[in-house]
Amino acid sequence: MPELPEVEAIRRHLASTLTNMSIDRASVRRRDVIRDLGGRRRGRLHPADLGVGRRVEMVDRRGKQLIVRLEDGIGIVIRLGMSGRLELHPRGSRSTSPHRHVVWMLRGAGTSPETRLDFIDPRRFGGVHLAQSPSDLEERLLAGLGPEAHTIAPETLYDRLRRTSRSIKTAMLDQSVIAGVGNIYADEVLFAAGVHPNQPANTISRPQVKRLADALRVILQKAIEQGGSTIQSHTLPDGGVGNFASHHKVYGRGGLPCTRCGDSLDRVVLGGRSTTFCATCQGVHPHG
Numbered sequence: 001m002p003e004l005p006e007v008e009a010i011r012r013h014l015a016s017t018l019t020n021m022s023i024d025r026a027s028v029r030r031r032d033v034i035r036d037l038g039g040r041r042r043g044r045l046h047p048a049d050l051g052v053g054r055r056v057e058m059v060d061r062r063g064k065q066l067i068v069r070l071e072d073g074i075g076i077v078i079r080l081g082m083s084g085r086l087e088l089h090p091r092g093s094r095s096t097s098p099h100r101h102v103v104w105m106l107r108g109a110g111t112s113p114e115t116r117l118d119f120i121d122p123r124r125f126g127g128v129h130l131a132q133s134p135s136d137l138e139e140r141l142l143a144g145l146g147p148e149a150h151t152i153a154p155e156t157l158y159d160r161l162r163r164t165s166r167s168i169k170t171a172m173l174d175q176s177v178i179a180g181v182g183n184i185y186a187d188e189v190l191f192a193a194g195v196h197p198n199q200p201a202n203t204i205s206r207p208q209v210k211r212l213a214d215a216l217r218v219i220l221q222k223a224i225e226q227g228g229s230t231i232q233s234h235t236l237p238d239g240g241v242g243n244f245a246s247h248h249k250v251y252g253r254g255g256l257p258c259t260r261c262g263d264s265l266d267r268v269v270l271g272g273r274s275t276t277f278c279a280t281c282q283g284v285h286p287h288g
């Protein structure tokens with residue numbers, strides 16, 4: 001599942017192409033991936049709801065969600081879910097994917113060629129959400145998201161972790177606590193900070209919080225620069241791949257030697273999610 005660095009890498013690709021282009025046409029091949037202005041998956045859609053006739057002002061991101069901001073405060077929020085991706089193609093090129101659910105055709109100024117944006121999602125856990133105003137966008141689609149994980153201040157993180165006795169790993173995955181972290185980066189950040197994934201969030205000390213905030217900033221920033229971690233379905237809109245997976249220290253390395261101490265990495269299920277960590281480097285925390 002794409003996390004903050006993957007979505008940010010996708011955002012940068014989309015922004016460089018789509019900013020200032022206008023949406024000429026849009027077609028929906030699977031109605032159930034679209035949530036309309038009323039939040040429904042079914043019901044009538046008008047071309048204007050999909051942005052037809054409007055110019056792209058910017059491509060934005062909050063947490064793991066992409067936001068195509070159009071004129072007049074209209075926004076299209078795209079959630080990639082487990083297997084969603086966006087592809088950019090020149091007009092007229094063929095698509096080979098049977099899972100192309102939404103297609104937008106965009107045109108730049110003057111005689112510039114048309115570009116096609118495809119939303120493809122084989123497993124359909126992702127979706128396209130339409131907002132008709134800035135307040136609709138903020139209140140219905142983006143409300144409840146915590147601060148961005150890669151820029152959160154240690155004091156803010158400390159305050160947010162105080163509020164829950166769930167494990168630190170589970171708290172980090174909760175998008176209302178911090179936005180953008182999923183299973184890959186939670187494991188990587190906890191390892192870098194030397195924090196046991198099962199330690200209750202409200203027992204995290206100030207020095208630990210400082211290390212966690214530092215690791216969030218450094219690891220997520222480095223992953224953004226590398227185009228994210230390409231695992232399974234994550235690809236960039238031009239078909240390129242991210243290169244950060246080769247830097248993973250723990251994710252996907254259960255049973256292999258820890259890069260720091262050489263002991264075998266443990267892989268357990270925690271809060272329903274596979275979790276890999278080093279019991280030696282990430283210690284036995286004081287609360288069991």
Ligand SMILES: [Zn+2]
Pocket residue numbers: 258259260261262263278279280281282
């Ligand atoms: Zn170790």
